[in-house]
Amino acid sequence: MLTIDQATYDAIVAHAKRDHPDEACGIVAGPEGSDRPERFIEMINAAGSPTFYEFDSTDLLQLYKEMDANDEEPVIVYHSHTATEAYPSRTDIGLAMEPNAHYVLVSTREHGNDAGPVEFRSFRIVDGNVTEEEINIVPTLS
């Protein structure tokens, strides 16, 4: 199960809506082994594409050095699908390289940049196996 606070949930949704029709992506870091998504980090989609996302390689190194220095790890890796459902694609599964992370997918296909509900789902992706999990949205992380 993914436990996420409302503000972080809202920030992910806002980022996905803002970048629509391109895919938005980012990370929520937290202390290593804590499973607490505490630090929301929006990343630039270097692919700038409605069908693909990739962190810029320089940004990626910077991010991991920062997390390393803080004893953090990526607790959530999120991205949006802008024309398809919020479910990992074959490419998403093949490229999922963080076995400890919650992979959050948001689909903006319904309302695009406009207000309105989005699909927001969370998955574990380990060795090509996808497992959907429940999401518990809390006012603040306890």
Place this chain on the structure above:
Amino acid sequence: MAIEVKIPTILRTYTAGEKAVSAEGKTLSALIDDLEANHSGIKERLIDNGDLRRFVNVYINDEDVRFIGGLDAELKDGDQVVVLPAVAGGC
């Protein structure tokens, strides 16, 4: 000649859980061969068809090796190498 190589979580199965290992080589290619000698199987995760895998990033002293010669990039004692899988996907 010792070069520190930082290993990402997904590849730590090859390094007995170690976050960083020491390796040797005058080029990235030689360094990866040396890694393979001590951590069998790791090379295949980094290289495909004689080139660095498209979705694996390798940095030497914070420089993406793609801009400094790829597998031929030169190394010297004390350099730091970081391996990071790309964070990427697509619908």
